[in-house]
Amino acid sequence: MNSAALFDLDGTVMDTPAAIVASLTEMITPYGVAHPEPVLRAQIGRPLDSIVDTLLPEATVVDRDEAKQRFRVSFSAQTLPDARHLIHPGVSELLEHLRGNGVAIAIVTSKITPSAIELLLAAGIREAFDTIVGHDQVQYGKPHPDLALLAAARLDVAPAFCVVIGDSTDDIRMGIVAGMPTVGVAWGVSEAAALTDAGANLVAADLNSLTAELDRMLLKTGTSA
Incomplete structure (x- = not known):
């Protein structure tokens, strides 16, 4: 990968x-x-x-x-x-699509790891992720780069070939400081304009546009944006 x-x-x-x-x-x-x-x-x-x-x-x-x-x-x-009904529509299919194309997948979350794993297991999607990195595993959480860099190290993928996907400005700032391209999603807690202002390479309005952008960044033309 x-x-x-x-x-x-x-x-x-x-x-x-x-x-x-x-x-x-x-x-x-x-x-x-x-x-x-x-x-x-x-x-x-x-x-x-x-x-x-x-x-x-x-x-x-x-x-x-x-x-x-x-x-x-x-x-x-x-x-x-x-929990299964809390998965955003289309996310399970996106994860399956990425895995099927050899992309490594991680969760980087401000939750403690046991809480994140508990939620993912209840939702039935724990196995979609190669690693789960929670706040308890690093010294500094978002927007510091520690979570993203630890995930990249575990996946043995250089930061430049990782993409951070998140709904908050702290997700975007974390990715930027970690040297990673970033994609904001407009269905979460931060407005699209705030994600753009934070420096997101792109803000996806829906799962179709997110899938297309991740295909471009991770599967076809690398992660340059």
């Missing part, structure tokens, strides 16, 4: 933002804290530790641990039973 596709998970592969917002609300409510939905949505794609810092800045160490556990229990309850 000499090329690789590095996918973000929440909002890109799976339609989980609504469950994340609901779980964040459940996480902070016992502490008498409330934040408007735009503030909660802005946390999507960030590591949970950083989210707790932002939403519960006065929390004690014990409160922080309890809050994170409350979030994870709530999120699992909302997503795992129906």
